[in-house]
Amino acid sequence: MRAEPRNPPGPAARNARRNIQRLREERRFSYGELSNRLTLAGHPIPGYQLGRLEAGDRRIDVDDLAALAGVLGVTPGELLEPPTVCDNCHGAPPEGFICVRCGTTSLGAWTGT
Structure with missing residues (x-):
């Protein structure tokens, strides 16, 4: 049984998580491919951390949001919608x-x- 986080993600974080997963799948990026693209963009996130992020087990900070948006070809605001x-x-x-x-x-x- 997983313990409830002290500061659980709110609606915007849940939206971002779902949008990141949807966009990654639409672009047919594996976690490894997305991780490589993030590294080239100057904001490395290991593939296993991307999996945790999509599962809601890792929080998304503003730098992650900006880098993911850039690599996925959308604005940070679009990830939050x-x-x-x-x-x-x-x-x-x-x-x-x-x-x-x-x-x-x-x-x-x-x-x-």
Whole structure:
């Protein structure tokens, strides 16, 4: 059983995690390929750490966000946005709900996963 982190990720971090994974898969980058590209960009993140980041076991700092955005060809703001490519919720599930397909949460009173 995994212990709950003292400072769990919020909605923006969850969005970034999902968007990073989606963009990495769309570009057909393995963790190793993305890691190599980040190293060439001057912000090395080992492949196993990218896996932890996508799983929510590693926090994303602002430098990580900027480097990942640059390598993935998007802006940092785009990584923070709710996913909109989901055919189920289109990035906006009803208030208080979580999309079962993409995991997006509404920003209503309850946003836990």
